[in-house]
Amino acid sequence: MKTLKYKHLFTDLDETLFNSKSLYNEAIRVSYEKLHSFYPKVKYTKFKELFLEVRKDLKETYVHNTISHNRAILFENLLERLGIKSNEEMILEMHEAYWFTVNVYIQLFPGVLETLQKIRDSGIKITAVSDGSLHSRLEKIISLKIADLIDFFVASEEVIYTKPEPQIFELALNKTGAQKNEIIMIGDNFDADIVGAKSFGIDCCWFNPKKKEIPKDSDIKPDFTIVRFPQLLKVLGLKD
Numbered sequence: 001m002k003t004l005k006y007k008h009l010f011t012d013l014d015e016t017l018f019n020s021k022s023l024y025n026e027a028i029r030v031s032y033e034k035l036h037s038f039y040p041k042v043k044y045t046k047f048k049e050l051f052l053e054v055r056k057d058l059k060e061t062y063v064h065n066t067i068s069h070n071r072a073i074l075f076e077n078l079l080e081r082l083g084i085k086s087n088e089e090m091i092l093e094m095h096e097a098y099w100f101t102v103n104v105y106i107q108l109f110p111g112v113l114e115t116l117q118k119i120r121d122s123g124i125k126i127t128a129v130s131d132g133s134l135h136s137r138l139e140k141i142i143s144l145k146i147a148d149l150i151d152f153f154v155a156s157e158e159v160i161y162t163k164p165e166p167q168i169f170e171l172a173l174n175k176t177g178a179q180k181n182e183i184i185m186i187g188d189n190f191d192a193d194i195v196g197a198k199s200f201g202i203d204c205c206w207f208n209p210k211k212k213e214i215p216k217d218s219d220i221k222p223d224f225t226i227v228r229f230p231q232l233l234k235v236l237g238l239k240d
């Protein structure tokens with residue numbers, strides 16, 4: 001049996017293991033329906049526009065900070081922008097509807113489950129390294145039914161800062177007890193996953209199904225690029 005270069009796989013969750021964009025669109029729609037039943041004058045197009053606007057503003061205000069992922073803060077801001085003041089119940093109901101929808105419809109990309117299983121069977125340890133609250137990461141892992149395949153998990157909330165900041169990678173390193181040269185990170189987001197991993201000093205594989213270009217101003221290159229998740233097996237030396 002040949003020796004494997006990598007003993008640890010760090011994996012992103014959203015848009016790497018599952019399609020999150022359509023999922024979040026559905027979650028936005030369901031949270032709108034909650035609001036709409038009490039405030040029928042609010043149009044969906046306006047609601048969605050404000051949702052995206054607040055999300056962008058939070059990202060710009062809290063750069064690389066997990067707070068920017070907090071949907072209760074987002075809905076609170078959104079209601080204020082709609083001129084709806086202090087409706088605590090509505091914020092909570094929308095927040096619950098949003099995450100409930102995500103966890104009901106969440107589904108792995110084709111081939112991901114089998115690939116993770118093969119990686120796990122090879123003895124490589126799998127660590128989820130994901131931006132957001134620990135609570136919502138745990139819910140996603142359980143809803144995806146991959147808890148048995150994940151050896152360790154790290155949420156950016158645990159260290160406040162999101163990828164590409166080094167703290168989340170540092171915590172993952174500590175939890176796994178791995179050496180940097182034994183690790184490969186896989187993720188879809190060039191700025192978060194690829195720049196994050198390379199800056200931290202670990203190898204990385206860019207999951208790039210849409211064949212995006214490397215940002216022109218970037219001097220960072222991924223060690224590997226794949227367009228379908230099962231191609232990861234070849235990267236790891238588990239398939240010729």
Ligand SMILES: [Mg+2]
Pocket residue numbers: 012013014015016187188189
């Ligand atoms: Mg991602």
